[in-house]
Amino acid sequence: MVWLEFNLGQDAGVLPGDFVGCIAGETGLPREVVGSIQIRPRFTAVEVAKDCVAQILEAVNRTRLKGRRVMAQLGRAPRRARAWPTGGSDWRAAVAAGMNAAREP
Numbered sequence: 093m094v095w096l097e098f099n100l101g102q103d104a105g106v107l108p109g110d111f112v113g114c115i116a117g118e119t120g121l122p123r124e125v126v127g128s129i130q131i132r133p134r135f136t137a138v139e140v141a142k143d144c145v146a147q148i149l150e151a152v153n154r155t156r157l158k159g160r161r162v163m164a165q166l167g168r169a170p171r172r173a174r175a176w177p178t179g180g181s182d183w184r185a186a187v188a189a190g191m192n193a194a195r196e197p
Contacts, residue, residue, distance in 0.1 A: 095137050095166070096140055096165065098111065098136040098152075102133045111138050112126050126138060145166070149166075
């Protein structure tokens with residue numbers, strides 16, 4: 093599996109299914125070639141099958157998603173999101189809320 097970086101993220105209102113649909117629809121490949129999807133505010137990292145990278149890049153770079161032109165390129169595994177809030181007077185409550193949410197099944 094290889095990571096691709098797309099120019100669209102949360103700010104563009106995209107969802108994981110948008111990327112799966114775009115890749116499968118534009119290339120004709122099965123959706124199983126798509127692995128993990130990490131949507132960040134300004135970009136999205138999508139893991140895809142290594143042997144399909146060239147075909148995916150060629151197809152998606154000439155299409156639109158949510159009315160915006162898609163630009164994708166080889167990327168790397170995204171960093172994990174920050175686990176601890178920075179500053180603020182209510183940081184202890186934020187940490188406790190995050191820990192409680194992680195414990196729920």
